[in-house]
Amino acid sequence: MSIRQVRMRRRAAMPAILAAGVLAAAACGGPPGQAAYPARDVQIVVPYPAGSSIDTTTRALAEVINDQGKLGKRVQVVNREGGAGSVGTTATLNAKPDGYTVGILPDGPLTLVPHTEEVSYDPRNVSVLSEVTISPVLFVVPADSPYRDLRDLIDAAKARPGSITLGEGPLNYAVPAEKFEQLTNTRFRHVSFDGDQATTTALLGENLDVGVMQLAGAFAQLESGKVRALGIASAERIDLAPDVPTFAEQGVDLEWEAYNVVVAPPGLPDAISTKLSEVFASAVTSAPFRQAAKKLGLVVSGADGAAAAKRLTDKSAAAADLLAPSR
Amino acid sequence: MLDNLWAGFGAFADPTFLLLAVAGVVLGTLVGVLPGIGPIGAMSVLLGMTTQLGPAGSLILFAGIYFGSTYGGSTTSILLNVPGEASSVVTALDGHAMTKRGRAGPALTIAAVSSFVAGTVAIFGLMMFAPWLSGVAVLLGPPEYAALCVAGLLLLAALSSGSTAKAVVMICAGLAIGTVGIDPAAGDLRFTFGSDALAEGFSFIALVMGVFGVAEALTLAGRRWRPEPVRAPRLRELLPSRQESRDAAPAALRGSTIGFLLGLVPGPAAVLSTFASYVTERKISKRPEKFGAGAVQGVAGPEAANNAAAGAAFIPLLVLGIPFAPTMALVLAALLLNGIVPGPTFVDDQPELFWTVIAAMYIANFMLLVLNLPLVGLFTRLLAIPPQALMPFVIGLCIVGVYAEGNSMFDVVVMLVAGLLGFLLRRSGFSMAPFVLAVVLQPTLEVSLRQTMAYSAGDPGYLLGRPVAMAILALVVVAIVLSTRRALGSRRRARLAARREARDESRS
Numbered sequence: 001m002s003i004r005q006v007r008m009r010r011r012a013a014m015p016a017i018l019a020a021g022v023l024a025a026a027a028c029g030g031p032p033g034q035a036a037y038p039a040r041d042v043q044i045v046v047p048y049p050a051g052s053s054i055d056t057t058t059r060a061l062a063e064v065i066n067d068q069g070k071l072g073k074r075v076q077v078v079n080r081e082g083g084a085g086s087v088g089t090t091a092t093l094n095a096k097p098d099g100y101t102v103g104i105l106p107d108g109p110l111t112l113v114p115h116t117e118e119v120s121y122d123p124r125n126v127s128v129l130s131e132v133t134i135s136p137v138l139f140v141v142p143a144d145s146p147y148r149d150l151r152d153l154i155d156a157a158k159a160r161p162g163s164i165t166l167g168e169g170p171l172n173y174a175v176p177a178e179k180f181e182q183l184t185n186t187r188f189r190h191v192s193f194d195g196d197q198a199t200t201t202a203l204l205g206e207n208l209d210v211g212v213m214q215l216a217g218a219f220a221q222l223e224s225g226k227v228r229a230l231g232i233a234s235a236e237r238i239d240l241a242p243d244v245p246t247f248a249e250q251g252v253d254l255e256w257e258a259y260n261v262v263v264a265p266p267g268l269p270d271a272i273s274t275k276l277s278e279v280f281a282s283a284v285t286s287a288p289f290r291q292a293a294k295k296l297g298l299v300v301s302g303a304d305g306a307a308a309a310k311r312l313t314d315k316s317a318a319a320a321d322l323l324a325p326s327r
Numbered sequence: 328m329l330d331n332l333w334a335g336f337g338a339f340a341d342p343t344f345l346l347l348a349v350a351g352v353v354l355g356t357l358v359g360v361l362p363g364i365g366p367i368g369a370m371s372v373l374l375g376m377t378t379q380l381g382p383a384g385s386l387i388l389f390a391g392i393y394f395g396s397t398y399g400g401s402t403t404s405i406l407l408n409v410p411g412e413a414s415s416v417v418t419a420l421d422g423h424a425m426t427k428r429g430r431a432g433p434a435l436t437i438a439a440v441s442s443f444v445a446g447t448v449a450i451f452g453l454m455m456f457a458p459w460l461s462g463v464a465v466l467l468g469p470p471e472y473a474a475l476c477v478a479g480l481l482l483l484a485a486l487s488s489g490s491t492a493k494a495v496v497m498i499c500a501g502l503a504i505g506t507v508g509i510d511p512a513a514g515d516l517r518f519t520f521g522s523d524a525l526a527e528g529f530s531f532i533a534l535v536m537g538v539f540g541v542a543e544a545l546t547l548a549g550r551r552w553r554p555e556p557v558r559a560p561r562l563r564e565l566l567p568s569r570q571e572s573r574d575a576a577p578a579a580l581r582g583s584t585i586g587f588l589l590g591l592v593p594g595p596a597a598v599l600s601t602f603a604s605y606v607t608e609r610k611i612s613k614r615p616e617k618f619g620a621g622a623v624q625g626v627a628g629p630e631a632a633n634n635a636a637a638g639a640a641f642i643p644l645l646v647l648g649i650p651f652a653p654t655m656a657l658v659l660a661a662l663l664l665n666g667i668v669p670g671p672t673f674v675d676d677q678p679e680l681f682w683t684v685i686a687a688m689y690i691a692n693f694m695l696l697v698l699n700l701p702l703v704g705l706f707t708r709l710l711a712i713p714p715q716a717l718m719p720f721v722i723g724l725c726i727v728g729v730y731a732e733g734n735s736m737f738d739v740v741v742m743l744v745a746g747l748l749g750f751l752l753r754r755s756g757f758s759m760a761p762f763v764l765a766v767v768l769q770p771t772l773e774v775s776l777r778q779t780m781a782y783s784a785g786d787p788g789y790l791l792g793r794p795v796a797m798a799i800l801a802l803v804v805v806a807i808v809l810s811t812r813r814a815l816g817s818r819r820r821a822r823l824a825a826r827r828e829a830r831d832e833s834r835s
Contacts, residue, residue, distance in 0.1 A: 202468065
């Protein structure tokens with residue numbers, strides 16, 4: 001009997017090691033020392049699950065940071081998913097402002113969600129360190145769609161109001177869709193999809209006329225030619241998709257981009273803020289990260305904290321007009 | 328094509344690849360066997376390594392983990408009635424019954440061989456039909472998804488061995504639990520009572536670990552148990568009897584087909600396919616009463632189905648670049664980190680990679696068979712440990728696994744509460760499988776139903792223009808009518824038999 005139990009314990013060793021590894025990857029080290037920052041590894045919170053686009057981006061960035069070694073310690077990616085990003089955002093912004101917890105967040109929880117939901121963080125009270133990537137919104141149609149450009153789409157929508165299906169989704173898709181209707185005085189039949197992948201599937205299956213998508217989510221299918229973009233809601237044409245005309249070029253004054261930003265809890269000491277900003281800026285603008293972002297269809301930003309913070313404030317203000325009356 | 332495949336196998340002259348295939352398969356089997364840690368957990372931990380491994384290396388490793396976990400989940404299902412993964416819940420029904428009858432060895436062998444057969448069928452299918460099949464699968468729209476979910480749930484209610492009414496109650500409970508948290512379509516928070524922890528909704532892993540892992544441990548621990556003298560089956564005892572093999576072979580082939588087809592469809596195909604296969608086997612069996620009491624077909628079919636579904640799930644990922652399952656999302660991430668964008672041009676642009684992956688899958692499958700039949704003896708020895716000693720270990724592992732998955736103490740509490748409720752409900756004859764399937768299908772069902780309504784704009788005539796959805800729903804209706812008639816018929820026969828018996832008794 002006792003021999004058997006010992007055997008079990010030995011067999012239990014493997015899972016225990018595995019479990020310990022899992023925990024070690026997630027946990028943070030000892031107490032903060034008196035030594036200069038950083039005395040231990042820095043956690044990067046990602047509010048979406050492993051394997052999501054922002055997680056892939058963050059892990060690529062974390063690898064560059066660790067390779068460059070400018071921080072002096074390593075960074076570790078921690079996924080705190082759920083609540084459309086609100087869980088991870090809350091975890092980041094309500095953490096101790098000691099520089100050991102930063103978050104790479106999509107802008108939605110900071111700019112859009114607070115307009116429609118009660119959130120347990122203050123979206124205006126944030127230390128913005130750097131802007132990592134930009135993903136402009138596009139209107140995408142199946143390759144054999146009758147619509148060649150936005151003009152075709154607007155004309156068709158005016159001829160048959162409320163019958164052309166428009167796939168949108170979370171606020172970063174729903175708001176530009178509504179804005180487009182306002183600007184062009186059209187009406188579509190809205191169908192909500194749970195992100196770019198679901199929209200792509202519906203477009204490929206000819207179950208949807210037009211999809212509102214982000215460049216990162218549409219990139220692979222655009223490259224393959226299975227779908228076409230009618231327009232991109234960025235200020236100017238972008239290098240990743242040089243053939244796609246902007247909305248402004250086609251007479252629709254719509255600009256809508258999603259950002260991934262590096263943020264820290266409010267009240268971060270200046271020295272730490274400067275250090276982290278430098279570390280992230282240097283990694284974001286590095287060649288290996290540019291390479292990784294390009295493959296994901298993301299435009300590398302590298303804008304500093306002040307510029308990024310201004311963009312967030314502007315976007316929040318632009319959304320407020322639209323979200324307040326409709327909800 | 329043969330030249331390509333040969334070149335793919337050629338890549339395995341590199342011992343690193345072979346080593347990765349072994350590591351993936353062993354790790355996959357391990358996380359599959361252990362409740363609490365699944366392939367998603369293992370893959371996300373290893374995701375950081377993928378850039379060092381390169382695209383081929385990481386695909387080989389991940390494919391090994393995935394195949395290994397679908398197989399490994401069956402071992403504890405059969406031996407302990409504790410499914411290591413949701414996809415081996417069904418295997419426990421007859422697999423564990425076989426163990427109770429002293430046929431644990433053959434049950435494990437049948438599971439392993441069926442998995443191998445199905446894996447091979449699926450890889451062959453992936454190789455032959457990948458582009459064409461994805462083209463069909465992608466045409467399914469929201470009405471079809473909604474119909475498939477309804478079909479999945481109703482088939483399950485018909486399948487449950489206990490009361491159908493109780494199964495429907497558990498389905499409703501699962502659907503209700505699934506609505507907590509973020510609204511999948513509009514992004515509003517529902518039923519959270521202002522709590523951040525609930526904004527996430529209930530963690531599926533916590534619920535499953537609770538109602539299966541913890542509740543099972545409590546059930547076993549509450550029993551007065553004297554450890555039975557269990558000896559590891561000798562090599563000879565692993566062999567199924569001739570009759571068992573004859574029953575298992577066609578079931579495994581049918582399971583492979585069902586699993587492969589369902590694997591192409593978005594949704595929890597691995598889980599759904601096991602249920603579909605089980606129902607099919609029981610429906611076509613001449614002796615359906617044997618199911619639940621150790622029918623060989625009830626092990627061979629579902630085990631084949633989940634492995635075939637796992638293989639087929641690679642098709643939409645590689646050909647469309649769209650993952651239909653969370654595990655596939657991680658495989659996609661590993662590819663993207665290596666600068667590979669899977670999509671319609673993937674096979675043309677990256678022929679070496681595609682064929683190396685195909686070869687890797689063949690090798691992983693073969694290794695599962697070779698490694699796991701000897702390992703079966705090791706797992707069987709776990710039975711020698713009294714459950715009172717093993718079950719705290721299982722609960723401990725569940726707690727660690729749930730915490731590691733979400734870094735949240737709330738999930739651990741959810742799991743323990745779900746475990747306690749599951750324990751009490753089980754004692755009252757409620758089955759947990761319908762509950763779990765309802766929780767899994769709830770978001771898909773809700774989103775596709777709401778999309779269908781948005782498309783139709785309130786006009787029910789819209790559904791008439793969706794022949795596939797109508798056909799699925801019609802099949803469900805036919806299945807329910809048939810099973811009701813059969814149930815009524817067998818009840819009438821039972822009544823007649825009882826009457827005749829009573830007459831006979833009064834005569835004598």
